[in-house]
Amino acid sequence: MTRQVSPKAARAELAMLGMTVIWGTSFVVIKTALDDISPVLFLAARFSLAAVVLAAIYRRQLRPSALGAGLLAGGLLFTAFVFQIEGLALTTPSKSAFLTGLSIPLVPFINSLVYRVRPKKYEVIGILIASSGMALMTLPTGRLVMSAGDFLSLLCAVTFALHFVVIAHFSPIVGFETLAVVQVGVAAVLGFFCAFAFGPVRFHATPALGAAILAMGLLATALAFTTMAWAQQYTTAMRIAVILTLEPAVAWFTSYVVTGEVLALRGKMGAGLILAGVLLVELKRSKPETTNI
Secondary structure, eight states: OBOOOOHHHHHHHHHHHHHHHHHHHHHHHHHHHTTTBOHHHHHHHHHHHHHHHHHHHHTTTOOGGGHHHHHHHHHHHHHHHHHHHHHHTTSOHHHHHHHHTTHHHHHHHHHHHHHTOOOOHHHHHHHHHHHHHHHHHHSOTTOOOOOHHHHHHHHHHHHHHHHHHHHHHHHHHHOHHHHHHHHHHHHHHHHHHHHHHHOOOOBOOOHHHHHHHHIIIIIIIIIHHHHHHHHTTTSOHHHHHHHHTHHHHHHHHHHHHHHOOOOOHHHHHHHHHHHHHHHHHHHHHTSOOBOOO
16 A cells, blocks of 8 residues: 555654755855854854753753764764865855755665665666766866865765764654754864864854854754754655755755856756756655555
């Protein structure tokens, strides 16, 4: 029989669609904020605000048993965002978003490594198509050289894929509340340590920067990562990944409206191949399941 989507799963996927829009617009917001603050200090401020809010909301649901999972998730989360924000400082919002989107077809490969399962043929084909798009988008014609910003964005994709697998595994086990609080708190502590230990620290207080920290801390972090951890209790990581494929498109449209960024033909072709590879992997995995009884 055909597997029906439950009301809870439908609500979870609709919530993730809203978070995808928030994350997609965040690339331009962060790019603008980096004019007034050093990248890692911005991360520290963003995660600190989110950690305080989440701890206040979920203080009665915190479980000590989730500390280990939260430490692992928080370390991966911070590392991924360092790669993303440092790369974003050196490339455009749309390129950063499309390259970060490569994390989605990488998820089944990470799962294959963890659970020692051979990747399926369509997964291999999907990642090859997406990788070809990445090459078109980032490699200059006739040269096998990637810019520093694009390379950091690629490392971000790999780390986010690892984080995605960890969250999908531990969220149903330890509870999404504890996992959300601990991972964001760990990222905040790491952010302040790295910002002041490895400097230089740059900070110019402006209304725009304050608004960016509030938006990123409250919406794109506290709300978004709690929603993601909650949603993965009711739907699959792969179905959420399909929804997240919209993030680069939202990022490009926002960048076009706000900054006037236009992708060249080569970049548009690359972006299209990345989306095609991602959708091939995820839509194939998300086809209705049938069961013989």
